[in-house]
Amino acid sequence: xxxxxxxxxxxxxxxxxxxxxxxxxxxxxxxxxxxxxxxxxxxxxxxxxxxxxxxxxxxxxxxxxxxxxxxxxxxxxxxxxxxxxxxxxxxxxxxxxxxxxxxxxxxxxxxxxxxxxxxxxxxxxxxxxxxxxxxxxxxxxxxxxxxxxxxxxxxxxxxxxxxxxxxxxxxxxxxxxxxxxxxxxxxxxxxxxxxxxxxxxxxxxxxxxxxxxxxxxxxxxxxxxxxxxxxxxxxxxxxxxxxxxxxxxxxxxxxxxxxxxxxxxxxxxxxxxxxxxxxxxxxxxxxxxxxxxxxxxxxxxxxxxxxxxxxxxxxxxxxxxxxxxxxxxxxxxxxxxxxxxxxxxxxxxxxxxxxxxxxxxxxxxxxxxxxxxxxxxxxxxxxxxxxxxxxxxxxxxxxxxxxxxxxxxxxxxxxxxxxxxxxxxxxxxxxxxxxxxxxxxxxxxxxxxxxxxxxxxxxxxxxxxxxxxx
RNA sequence: GGAGGCAUAGCCAAGUGGUAAGGCACAGGUCUGCAAAACCUUUAUCCCCGGUUCGAAUCCGGGUGCCUCCUCCA
Numbered sequence: 387x388x389x390x391x392x393x394x395x396x397x398x399x400x401x402x403x404x405x406x407x408x409x410x411x412x413x414x415x416x417x418x419x420x421x422x423x424x425x426x427x428x429x430x431x432x433x434x435x436x437x438x439x440x441x442x443x444x445x446x447x448x449x450x451x452x453x454x455x456x457x458x459x460x461x462x463x464x465x466x467x468x469x470x471x472x473x474x475x476x477x478x479x480x481x482x483x484x485x486x487x488x489x490x491x492x493x494x495x496x497x498x499x500x501x502x503x504x505x506x507x508x509x510x511x512x513x514x515x516x517x518x519x520x521x522x523x524x525x526x527x528x529x530x531x532x533x534x535x536x537x538x539x540x541x542x543x544x545x546x547x548x549x550x551x552x553x554x555x556x557x558x559x560x561x562x563x564x565x566x567x568x569x570x571x572x573x574x575x576x577x578x579x580x581x582x583x584x585x586x587x588x589x590x591x592x593x594x595x596x597x598x599x600x601x602x603x604x605x606x607x608x609x610x611x612x613x614x615x616x617x618x619x620x621x622x623x624x625x626x627x628x629x630x631x632x633x634x635x636x637x638x639x640x641x642x643x644x645x646x647x648x649x650x651x652x653x654x655x656x657x658x659x660x661x662x663x664x665x666x667x668x669x670x671x672x673x674x675x676x677x678x679x680x681x682x683x684x685x686x687x688x689x690x691x692x693x694x695x696x697x698x699x700x701x702x703x704x705x706x707x708x709x710x711x712x713x714x715x716x717x718x719x720x721x722x723x724x725x726x727x728x729x730x731x732x733x734x735x736x737x738x739x740x741x742x743x744x745x746x747x748x749x750x751x752x753x754x755x756x757x758x759x760x761x762x763x764x765x766x767x768x769x770x771x772x773x774x775x776x777x778x779x780x781x782x783x784x785x786x787x788x789x790x791x792x793x794x795x796x797x798x799x800x801x802x803x804x805x806x807x808x809x810x811x812x813x814x815x816x817x818x819x820x821x822x823x824x825x826x827x828x829x830x831x832x833x834x835x836x837x838x839x840x841x842x843x844x845x846x847x848x849x850x851x852x853x854x855x856x
Numbered sequence: 857g858g859a860g861g862c863a864u865a866g867c868c869a870a871g872u873g874g875u876a877a878g879g880c881a882c883a884g885g886u887c888u889g890c891a892a893a894a895c896c897u898u899u900a901u902c903c904c905c906g907g908u909u910c911g912a913a914u915c916c917g918g919g920u921g922c923c924u925c926c927u928c929c930a
Binding site for chain 1: 857858859860861862867868869870871877878879880881887888889890891892893894895922923924925926927928929930
């Protein structure tokens, strides 16, 4: 079997994936800072890396997936002050909100979701080690990383230090030896949430948490580190500096970064007022449509977002859903006959193509194309009435199998709780059938319209009328 | 100023050397009481100009336009 290729930000090349430990994948993905509800852009990494993780599992790897929660930082503290809530309260509230949004989007929980506030001792120990090795220094209650002590600084973002310094718009601080140095430990302002440390009361800087927590759960070197592409610099660059100056070997073998989601070709930002919250969007679209929409483009490319585009995705997904529903329906009356070898191979060829596309740096867009090709295949067979039971069931199973890799279940509309009961629907359909029998089409259409208003779509087939919820 | 990305049909989007996948929308046809679904058919010289090559959407050079990072940011 072929191997998985990953585009590695570190080398700027697509590389064959070779795990550090045979059969195992250890991955760390930067999680949210929990100070607000997530917007659609925040949802991309969880979805993208959920697919990566699912695909590795599908390919037989044992995956350990870690995604952190940044549950203490400036923005959370600010939110807490504004709302009168405690920092922990704010964090917990938005962790819960994140989990709900992301679960709806079909994202499985990571194996570990470490929180910064629960790893203060590890972080302090990490910083102490850095100081001991001369990679960090204390400056009146703060601790800074000494970037000059790490010769490879800039290797991930392909920046050279001189250029960075020249273009530095970083806040000038007399506490820093160098403008590029970044804070590892922040001394607390009076009244602020804080922890005791060898350098006085304070809290961790932003980057150090990922270094400390990834090391704790995945070891000094792990396979994959992921996140949004904006994290390349400075966040991931700084993580590398911290971890590698301490351990002397690579932090992660493959660095993966997903592209942005833009609105009208522009970055989503509060100042532009174009932020779209997942929570809000879910009121208008099934979460699976949002997920399908995201997987329609390659993860490294930017995606433009709009209502029209989401509707387009919904229609596309509907084609697969319809085919799978029709397939299930067809199987009820299909000829109970075994599949030929050739037919079985044909089914497997779709599976192989899907794997080939996914192997190519998780090209979900092309993988979805394979599903559409399956749709056509199955539809043609049904139209020609040559789809017998065993082969039909094989296709149905493959839709489920590949859908599971993408995290989307096909053919099942999300349950609408407020809709009419099955019994009501069947009664109306029966009534319509009677009307049609006596060629009272006015009455039949009236019933069809009524059902449609209730969100029920009906279709007349040679095997009788069937329906589904819109 | 430095680093990088993108430009493919009305829209979305793959394809990184062998002659343009797929989806949405639209139109025509078949089927249907009418629909729906489905099937069939039609729809692109791949931003521009040079170059390399037997052959380029794909590689190289030069433009043009858009986006991102270098500051918290997925």
